[in-house]
Amino acid sequence: xxxxxxxxxxxxxxxxxxxxxxxxxxxxxxxxxxxxxxxxxxxxxxxxxxxxxxxxxxxxxxxxxxxxxxxxxxxxxxxxxxxxxxxxxxxxxxxxxxxxxxxxxxxxxxxxxxxxxxxxxxxxxxxxxxxxxxxxxxxxxxxxxxxxxxxxxxxxxxxxxxxxxxxxxxxxxxxxxxxxxxxxxxxxxxxxxxxxxxxxxxxxxxxxxxxxxxxxxxxxxxxxxxxxxxxxxxxxxxxxxxxxxxxxxxxxxxxxxxxxxxxxxxxxxxxxxxxxxxxxxxxxxxxxxxxxxxxxxxxxxxxxxxxxxxxxxxxxxxxxxxxxxxxxxxxxxxxxxxxxxxxxxxxxxxxxxxxxxxxxxxxxxxxxxxxxxxxxxxxxxxxxxxxxxxxxxxxxxxxxxxxxxxxxxxxxxxxxxxxxxxxxxxxxxxxxxxxxxxxxxxxxxxxxxxxxxxxxxxxxxxxxxxxxxxxxxxxxxxxxxxxxxxxxxxxxxxxxxxxxxxxxxxxxxxxxxxxxxxxxxxxxxxxxxxxxxxxxxxxxxxxxxxxxxxxxxxxxxxxxxxxxxxxxxxxxxxxxxxxxxxxxxxxxxxxxxxxxxxxxxxxxxxxxxxxxxxxxxxxxxxxxxxxxxxxxxxxxxxxxxxxxxxxxxxxxxxxxxxxxxxxxxxxxxx
Numbered sequence: 001x002x003x004x005x006x007x008x009x010x011x012x013x014x015x016x017x018x019x020x021x022x023x024x025x026x027x028x029x030x031x032x033x034x035x036x037x038x039x040x041x042x043x044x045x046x047x048x049x050x051x052x053x054x055x056x057x058x059x060x061x062x063x064x065x066x067x068x069x070x071x072x073x074x075x076x077x078x079x080x081x082x083x084x085x086x087x088x089x090x091x092x093x094x095x096x097x098x099x100x101x102x103x104x105x106x107x108x109x110x111x112x113x114x115x116x117x118x119x120x121x122x123x124x125x126x127x128x129x130x131x132x133x134x135x136x137x138x139x140x141x142x143x144x145x146x147x148x149x150x151x152x153x154x155x156x157x158x159x160x161x162x163x164x165x166x167x168x169x170x171x172x173x174x175x176x177x178x179x180x181x182x183x184x185x186x187x188x189x190x191x192x193x194x195x196x197x198x199x200x201x202x203x204x205x206x207x208x209x210x211x212x213x214x215x216x217x218x219x220x221x222x223x224x225x226x227x228x229x230x231x232x233x234x235x236x237x238x239x240x241x242x243x244x245x246x247x248x249x250x251x252x253x254x255x256x257x258x259x260x261x262x263x264x265x266x267x268x269x270x271x272x273x274x275x276x277x278x279x280x281x282x283x284x285x286x287x288x289x290x291x292x293x294x295x296x297x298x299x300x301x302x303x304x305x306x307x308x309x310x311x312x313x314x315x316x317x318x319x320x321x322x323x324x325x326x327x328x329x330x331x332x333x334x335x336x337x338x339x340x341x342x343x344x345x346x347x348x349x350x351x352x353x354x355x356x357x358x359x360x361x362x363x364x365x366x367x368x369x370x371x372x373x374x375x376x377x378x379x380x381x382x383x384x385x386x387x388x389x390x391x392x393x394x395x396x397x398x399x400x401x402x403x404x405x406x407x408x409x410x411x412x413x414x415x416x417x418x419x420x421x422x423x424x425x426x427x428x429x430x431x432x433x434x435x436x437x438x439x440x441x442x443x444x445x446x447x448x449x450x451x452x453x454x455x456x457x458x459x460x461x462x463x464x465x466x467x468x469x470x471x472x473x474x475x476x477x478x479x480x481x482x483x484x485x486x487x488x489x490x491x492x493x494x495x496x497x498x499x500x501x502x503x504x505x506x507x508x509x510x511x512x513x514x515x516x517x518x519x520x521x522x523x524x525x526x527x528x529x530x531x532x533x534x535x536x537x538x539x540x541x542x543x544x545x546x547x548x549x550x551x552x553x554x555x556x557x558x559x560x561x562x563x564x565x566x567x568x569x570x571x572x573x574x575x576x577x578x579x580x581x582x583x584x585x586x587x588x589x590x591x592x593x594x595x596x597x598x599x600x601x602x603x604x605x606x607x608x609x610x611x612x613x614x615x616x617x618x619x620x621x622x623x624x625x626x627x628x629x630x631x632x633x634x635x636x637x638x639x640x641x642x643x644x645x646x647x648x649x650x651x652x653x654x655x656x657x658x659x660x661x662x663x664x665x666x667x668x669x670x
Contacts, residue, residue, distance in 0.1 A: 033412065033414065034412050034413050034414060035413070035414055035439065035474040036413055036414070036467070036470045036471050036473075036474040037471075037474070038471065038655060038658055038659055038662070039655070040409075040413070040467070040471075041066075041467055041471075041651075041654065041655050041658060042066040042068055042651060042655065043066075043409045044388055044406060044409075044467055045063050045064065045065045045388070045405040045406055046063070046064040046065070046388070046389065047061060047062070047063055047381060047388070047389040047390055047391060047403055047405055048061065048062045048064065048365070048366060048381065048389070049061055049062040049095060049096055049097060049366070050366050050367065050368050050379050050380075050381055050391060051097055051098050051099055051106075051368065052082075052099070052368045052379050053099045053103035054099065054101060054102070054103045055103050056082060057081065057082055057083065057103075058079055058080065058081060058082065058099075058103070058127075059079065059080040059082055059087075059368075059379065059391065059402060060077060060078065060079050060080075060090075060097040060099065060106055061077075061078055061080070061097070061381075061391055061403065062075050062076065062077055062078070062094075062095050062096075062097065063075070063076050063078055063089075063405055064076075066651045067651075068651065071650055071651055071652050072649070072650070072651065073649065073651060074092070074093055075093065075094065075095045076089050076091065076092050076093065076094065077089070077090055077091040077094050077095070077097045077106070077108055077125075078090065078403075079106075080391070080402055080403065082393075082402070085402065087402075087403060090106075090125060090130070091106075091108060091110065091123075091125055091132065093110060093111065094108045094109065094110035094123065095108065095109055095110070096108055096109045096144075096145075097125075098145070098146075098147060100147055100151045101147060101148075101149060101150065101151040102151055103127070104126070104127055104128065105124045105125065105126060105127065106124070106125040106127065107122060107123070107124055107125075107135075107145065107147065107154065108122075108123050108124075108125065109121070109122060109123070109142055109143075109145070110123050112134055112136070112137065113134060115139070116134075116137055116138070116139065119138065119139060119140055119141045119142075120141040120142050120143065121134055121135070121136045121137070121138070121141075121142060122134075122135040122136045122142050122145060122154065122156060122199065123135060135154075135199060135201075135204060136156075136199065136204075136206065138158065138206070140158050140159055140160055140161060141158070141159045142156050142157070142158050143157045143158070143159055143194060144156065144157040144217065144218070144219070145157070146219050146220060146221060146271075147221075148221050148225045149221055149223060149224070149225045150225055151201070152200065152201055152202070153198055153199065153200055153201060153225075154198070154199050154201065155196055155197070155198055155209070155219040155221065155228055156196070156197045156198075156199060156219075157194050157195070157196060157197075157216065157217055157218075157219065158194065158195060158196075158197050159192055159193075159194050160192060160193055160194070160195050161190070161192045162190060162191045162192065174188045176188065178238055179236065179238035179239050179572065180238040180570060180572050180573065182568075182569065182570050182615045183570045183615060184570060184614060184615040184616040184645050184646045185615075185645050185646075186615075187613065187615070191213075193212070193213065193214065193215050194215040194216060194217055195208060195209070195210045195211055195215075195216055196208075196209040196210045196216045196219055196228070196230060196248070197209060198250075209228070209248060210230075210248070210256070213237070214232045214233060214234050214237060215232060215233075215237070216230045216231070216232045216246075217230065217231050217232070218230060218231045218267065218269075218270065218271040218272065219271075220271050220272045220273060220274060220281075221274070222274050222278050223274055223276060223277070223278045224278055225250075226249065226250055226251070227247055227248065227249050227250065227278075228247070228248045228250065229245055229246070229247050229248075229259070229272040229274065229281060230245070230246055230248065230256075230272075231243055231244070231245055231246075231266075231267045231268065231270075231271075231272065232244065232246055238572075238573070239573065240289075240573065241264075241265045241268070241289060241292075241573060242263050242264065242265070242289065243264075243265045243266055243267060243268040243286065244258055244259065244260045244261065244262075244266055244267075245258075245259040245260045245266060245267050245272050245281065245283055245302075246258050246259060247259055247304075259281065259302060259304070259307070260283070260302060260309065262285065262286060262309075263289045264285070264286030264287050264288060264289040264295065265286035265287075265289070266283060266284065266285060266286045266300075267283040267284050267286075268284070268286060269284075269321075270283065270284045270297075270321055270322065270323070273323050273324055273325055273332075274325075275325050275329050276325055276327060276328065276329045277329060278304075279303065279304055279305065280301050280302065280303055280304060281301070281302050281304065282299065282300070282301050282323040282324075282325060282332050282334075283299075283300055283301075283302065283323070284297045284298065284299065284300070284320065284321065284323070285297070285298045285299070285300035285309070285311050289577075290577060291496060291499070292574055292577055292578060293456075293458045293574075294458055294492070294495050294496040294499050295492070295496075296317060296318065296319055296491070296492050297319045297320055297321065298311045298312075298313045298314055298316075298320060299311070299312050299313040299320045299323055299332065299334050299347070300312065301332075312332075312347055312352075313334075313336075313347070313354065316336065316354065317491040317492055318336050318337055318338055318489070318491065319336070319337040319488055319489075320334050320335065320336055320337070320345075321334065321335045321337070322334060322335045322367070322369070324369040326346075329349075330348065330349055330350065331346050331347055331348045331349060332346070332347045332349075333345070333346050333357070333367075333369070334346075334347070335364060335367070336354075336356070337460075337488055337489050338489055339432055339460075339483075339489045339490050340420070340432060340434075340460060340461065340462050340463050340483065340489060341363065341462060341463060341489070342363050342364045342365070342462055343356045343357075343358045343360075343364055344356065344357050344358040344364055344367055344378065344380070345357065357378065357394075357396065358378070358380060358382075358394060359394060359399055361384060361463070362380075362382040362383070362384050362392075362463075363382065363383050363384065363462045363463050363464035364380060364381070364382060365381040365382070365383065365389050365464075366380070366381035366389075367379060367380050367381065368380075376395060376396075377393050377394065377395045378393065378394050378395075379391065379392075379393055379402075380392045380393070380394055383464040383465050384463065384464065384465065385417075385418040385434075385463055385464065385465060386410075386415050386417075386418070386465060387406060387407075387410055387465050388406050388464075388465045389464075390402075390403045390404065390405060390406065390407075391403035413470075414439050414474070415470065416436050416437060416438065416439055416469075416470055416473035416474065417436070417437065418434050418435070418436045418469070419434065419435050419436075419437075420432065420433070420434055420435075420463070421433050421434060421435050421480070421482075421516075423512060423513060423515075423516035424512075425508060425509055425512040426508070426512065427505075427508075429485060429505075429509070431482050431483065431484060431485075431509050431512065431513070432482065432483055433461065433480060433481050433482025433483060433513065434461065434463070434480070434481050434482075435478065435479065435480045435481075436469045436470070436472070436473045436478070436479040436480075437473065437478055438473050438474070438475075438476050438477060438478065439473065439474065441522075442522075443521070443522050444522075445522060446522060446523070446524040446527075447476065447477065447478045447522055447523060447524060447527075448476070448477050448478070448523075448524055448527035448528075448529065448665070448669040448670060449477065449478050449479075449480060449514070449517050449523045449524070449527065449528050449529060450472050450477045450478070450479050450480070450529045450530065450531065450665060450669075451479075451480050451481070451482075451510060451513055451514065451517075451528075451529070451530040451531075452468070452469065452479060452480070452481040452530070452531060452532060452536070453481070453482075453484070453510065453530065453531070453532035453535075453536035453539045453540065454481070454483070454487070454532065454535070454536050455532065455533055455534030455535045455536050456486070456487065456488070456534070456535045457486045457487070457498060457502070457506070457535040457539075458486065458487070458488050458495050459487065459488055459535075460483045460487040460488045460489045461481045461482070461483055468658060468661075469481070471658060471662070472661075472662075472665075475662060475666075476670075477529075477665065477669075478517070478522070478523060480513060480517055482509065482510075482513050484505075484506040484507075484509035484510060484539075485497045485498060485505045485506050485509055486498035486502075486505075486506045499578060500578050500579055500588060500592070501591075501592070502538065502539075502542065502592050503538070503539065503541075503542025503543075503545075503546075503592070503594060503595065506539060506542075507539060507542040507543045507546055507547075508546075510530065510539065510543045510547075511543065511546070511547045511549075514528055514547070514549060514550075525549070526551065527551060527669045527670070528549055528550045528551055528669075529550060529551065529552040529553065529554075529665050529668070529669050530543060530544075530550055530552075530553050530554075531553055531554030531555065531556070531661065532554075532555075532556065532558075533556035533557050533558075534556070534557050534558070534616070534617055534646065535558075536556070536558075537555040537556040537557050537558025537617070537622075538555075538558040538559055538560070538617070538621075539558075540553050540554070540555040540558060540606075541555055541558050541559075541560045541595035541596075541625060542560075542594070542595050544595070544602050544603075544604040544606060545560075545594060545595040545598045545599070545601055545602055546601075548601070548602075548603045548604065550604045551604065551605070551668050551669055552604065552605055552606075552607075552664055552665050552667070552668035552669050553604045553605070553606040553607070554606070554607045554609065554660075554661050554664055554665075555606055555607070555608050555609070555622065555625065556608075556609045556610070556657070557609070557610050557611065557614055557616070557617045557621075557622070557646055558608075558610075558617060558621055558622065558625070559617050559618075559620075559621030559622075560593060560594075560595035560596040560599075560621060560624065560625050561593045561596035561597070561621070561624055562575070562579070562589055562592050562593045563582055563589055563593060564618075564620045564621060564624060565617075565618065565620075565621065566582060568615075568618045568620055569615055569616060569617060569618050570615050570616060579592065595625065596624060596625065596628065599625070599628035599629065599632065600632065602628075602629060602632070602634060603634065604634070605634065605635035605636065605664075605667075605668045606625070606629060606634070606635075606636050607636070607637050607639070607660060607661075607664040608622040608625055608626045608636065608637070608638045608639065609622070609638075609639045609641070609657055609660065610622040610638075610639070610640060610641070611640075611641050611643075611644030611645050611646060611648060612640050612641060612642050612643055612644060613643055613644060613645055614644070614645055614646045615645070615646075616645070616646035617646060619640065622638060622640075623638065626638035635668070637664075639656075639657075639660060641653045641656075
């Protein structure tokens with residue numbers, strides 16, 4: 001359809017492709033003959049952090065893989081010669097590689113040597129000599145950095161801790177006076193803050209640029225190298241999410257100046273981007289702060305002289321991210337999240353038009369912001385339904401695969417085909433999703449079904465490869481996954497419909513998917529299973545409390561009694577904004593806690609899994625549901641993974657999760 005606006009000539013939705021439609025082929029080779037097995041989870045490699053040298057000769061990227069000997073994940077830096085199509089590993093156990101402006105060095109982050117081994121330090125890799133040098137030696141971790149335009153300096157974000165405890169000393173008690181005092185992956189919060197530091201390359205002189213009680217993140221250099229834009233929030237930072245952009249003038253005693261004034265989370269999670277002439281900054285407009293994560297992140301531009309902001313993607317009604325100006329400033333590239341898709345788009349100032357510039361049927365995970373503006377090609381990290389992320393280059397017509405980290409392994413595997421599906425709920429809402437059928441599928445037979453639900457809640461399943469779905473299909477299951485109401489990718493109204501109303505229409509959408517699956521004729525109505533992690537685990541709990549048809553459920557890191565989360569997880573701000581206080585809005589809290597208070601209606605055998613130190617959706621949520629079902633003599637089991645957070649960092653535990661899924665579904669669906 002076409003959307004007209006008086007400030008726009010024409011804006012297309014769905015977006016107009018400027019690229020040629022390509023014939024979709026699997027990234028993997030076609031000689032597959034082995035089924036996916038549980039152990040194969042340790043063979044999948046994750047490609048990320050793409051960067052391209054200014055001379056356009058070299059590509060650097062990261063590869064994360066499983067170190068089975070030490071039972072840990074490791075990330076290494078690889079470098080690829082663009083013309084020769086040869087890549088090699090250059091730095092082990094490192095991440096975030098970025099070429100210097102002259103392309104002679106690659107800066108990256110890695111643990112330091114000696115007494116700095118517990119802290120992430122800034123390192124240099126010399127391209128000519130293939131040698132490494134530790135640039136910082138500080139007892140704090142560098143978490144982010146950016147080269148200055150002339151390559152003489154680097155601005156860094158460093159996590160500054162207030163005090164340190166000597167090794168061997170008795171652990172001091174936690175003294176808590178913060179409003180938010182827990183955070184997943186950080187345990188109990190202290191007074192640590194992230195501040196900006198400047199390192200001069202020649203002398204290694206380190207200068208602290210910001211200080212105080214706020215966190216300063218996502219620094220971005222002005223084209224002339226005299227100013228740094230960054231993102232921060234001030235005041236009682238635990239009580240609000242009002243992020244804004246500030247500008248710091250170097251070689252000046254002036255205080256940083258505030259640029260944006262919206263009360264929402266402006267540029268949260270995204271680096272502000274200067275225009276080539278230094279007169280404007282592109283950033284993400286955070287929207288209505290009362291809507292929290294249900295708000296749409298829109299692409300905006302602010303004029304530095306007038307302070308006037310304009311939202312240039314307002315008519316899209318889609319989340320945007322990762323903006324980057326073209327070299328001549330005539331357009332801005334950015335990532336747009338659409339229905340099950342993530343694609344690169346371009347806003348043209350002259351025509352006030354937005355076009356997608358990446359090929360269809362691929363899912364975008366990252367792109368080379370520094371490359372598109374100079375060479376007419378775009379470095380992309382893409383996946384499709386049949387293969388994980390790899391590096392590609394695209395010139396608008398031709399797509400070239402440059403990395404092959406997973407190709408050899410996948411060439412041996414039978415990949416079950418994933419197809420898109422859609423169905424209509426009883427109240428007329430169209431829901432989209434995907435289905436994976438078992439190998440040697442026979443439509444005359446009846447198969448057990450596993451429905452998978454994503455986390456979030458404002459997130460979505462995209463058109464990309466998922467190992468767990470392939471594993472389930474290899475074990476004889478039909479897998480269906482959908483994006484129920486509350487998911488992202490379909491606009492504000494679709495994703496905010498579950499605001500303060502969890503487990504209502506979204507749970508109905510799950511039951512409607514079961515109805516749709518049964519109507520196909522090859523799904524066994526007596527062998528329905530479901531499961532998910534995080535909000536997917538929560539939604540599992542909501543569904544089984546309303547729909548007793550499911551014969552097996554796996555609830556990962558979920559909660560059902562929201563009252564137990566108040567003060568126990570890290571969402572205190574969000575609880576208050578969405579539900580109010582439990583003592584003022586008791587009915588709202590109880591309504592959204594219905595799986596626990598309706599546990600007597602649950603008949604589904606349910607497996608609960610959670611990390612011991614999960615402060616995102618804490619252990620107590622799974623403990624309470626397990627205890628309720630155990631009391632009711634409903635088959636149940638609780639699996640607690642030692643020292644793990646919301647996302648697990650131990651490969652064997654992630655493998656164990658999948659094994660327990662297979663065992664549980666196998667026991668109750670087969």
